[in-house]
Amino acid sequence: MAIDRKQNIIDAATKSFSLFGYKATTIEQVAKLANVGKGTIYTFFKSKEDLLDEIISSVIVEIKETAEHAMDPDRPFLENAHRALYRIAEFRKQHPLTIKLLQEIRDIGTPAVQEVMKRLDRAIIAFIREKIDNAIKKGEIRNCDSEITAFLMLKMYIALNFDWEKEHEPLPKEKIAELFELYFLKGLSK
Amino acid sequence: MAIDRKQNIIDAATKSFSLFGYKATTIEQVAKLANVGKGTIYTFFKSKEDLLDEIISSVIVEIKETAEHAMDPDRPFLENAHRALYRIAEFRKQHPLTIKLLQEIRDIGTPAVQEVMKRLDRAIIAFIREKIDNAIKKGEIRNCDSEITAFLMLKMYIALNFDWEKEHEPLPKEKIAELFELYFLKGLSK
DNA sequence: TTTTGACCATTTTGCTCATTTAGTCATTTT
DNA sequence: AAAATGACTAAATGAGCAAAATGGTCAAAA
Structure with a gap:
């Protein structure tokens, strides 16, 4: 598992944004959902x-x-x-x-x-x-x-x-x- | 002066609402501007x-x-x-x-x-x-x-x-x- | 080279308490 | 007697602040 890390992150973020909204989702939450470290998110997205x-x-x-x-x-x-x-x-x-x-x-x-x-x-x-x-x-x-x-x-x-x-x-x-x-x-x- | 008290109140409130908005105008402010007591406003308007x-x-x-x-x-x-x-x-x-x-x-x-x-x-x-x-x-x-x-x-x-x-x-x-x-x-x- | 989470500066949150406010009503003015 | 008033109350607001949370970084680990 965890092959395409970028897609994992996008999927997790989409799910979380849809469920809780943008403001209420934290980057840590997205990282957890995507099974990656928080830092990894910042290798794909600048913010x-x-x-x-x-x-x-x-x-x-x-x-x-x-x-x-x-x-x-x-x-x-x-x-x-x-x-x-x-x-x-x-x-x-x-x-x-x-x-x-x-x-x-x-x-x-x-x-x-x-x-x-x-x-x-x-x-x-x-x-x-x-x-x-x-x-x-x-x-x-x-x-x-x-x-x-x-x-x-x-x-x-x-x-x-x-x-x-x-x-x-x-x-x-x-x-x-x-x-x-x-x-x-x-x-x-x- | 102070003939038509109701109109005075309306004029004062209109001025204050226009200048500061509804939330930011207080009834006391309107009373002062209209040269009436606060209670008077409530004889003409219920709220x-x-x-x-x-x-x-x-x-x-x-x-x-x-x-x-x-x-x-x-x-x-x-x-x-x-x-x-x-x-x-x-x-x-x-x-x-x-x-x-x-x-x-x-x-x-x-x-x-x-x-x-x-x-x-x-x-x-x-x-x-x-x-x-x-x-x-x-x-x-x-x-x-x-x-x-x-x-x-x-x-x-x-x-x-x-x-x-x-x-x-x-x-x-x-x-x-x-x-x-x-x-x-x-x-x-x- | 890629991934990571402890770390940092900044915001946001939860809370208290003093102030403010809408609305009332007993008293005063007309 | 009728109309006007402002001191008063209960509720809402907001300033102030400590604690927690958050976005983003980076030196260490994989």
Whole structure:
């Protein structure tokens, strides 16, 4: 056992961050869980924050893959955008690490966690933006500021998936798809 | 002097809340500022929270009036919606009380303040919703869920006016109007 | 060369106690 | 009689501090 020490550490840290949050997990705890000495962690990561950073980098890759998988090149852009964003929202809602870290931001606002989640958002926006740029190039949608559009799309999904539920019944997937189509595709004009 | 004691108290409290925040203003401070005894405050308001509540109620009225004023019955609905929402966003950005209270929510998360600002949001959404319902009735826009649409419109304005600025240059008024038109009126379809 | 845990400087925590605060009410003022 | 008041109380807050915990280092061990 204990072959890939770095992966062991990452796994242990991910588990602990998901369970107790970033602030409440200690490096010693991670070392114990990973069956390595505390010093070993610092041969792979330059700080606790750096450890979290690397973990989030994998999450970003994972999210991008999930979103990419949900898309189908034969379907229209807006449908793919919805599928991707919906999967991204699902991921956030279901992944123990993102759940815990977002909760930690709300409850204690740990700066390192805020920073890292901002980076996650930026990565998602960059991903969506790329898709928008492609769709514009292909003439699938009208020309628009892809950065702002990606930003607004993500905001809309977060609003519908997380904020709406604070005061109302959760919206079913179909309703969200319908709303996305209405506002980003058709508009309210008759 | 000291004619309308209740108004004095409200004025003093508004000033103090705007300057120091809700948590950091004491009832005694308000009493001093208003030139009344502490007990007098409790003949008009049943608690500190109730005092804040009444102040926010006036703010709600004020915001509604400002928004109403910005609208012109001869212009199309979407233009009016933009004008109203833009004014509402401006108000939030410029009114010392809302600035301070929103900052207090970010910094220390005072529960009473969170509650009261939620109420403000609900009032704005209700206001917009009414306008949407009217526009639907008059056939100005296509039928839609007015509650969700109002919710999304406000979210979009907050996103463009407050969240966008955290990572980018502020968007000029015209750009925001253009984006609003694009997404809520026309959509991205060609 | 890689791994390790004792070690160090700094933070965080748990605790006490004095101060402050929201709210009450008997007394004073009008 | 009605309205206003501020001394008072119970509860909350926060300053101050000792003890414990924590992130990170590094000389020794493997």
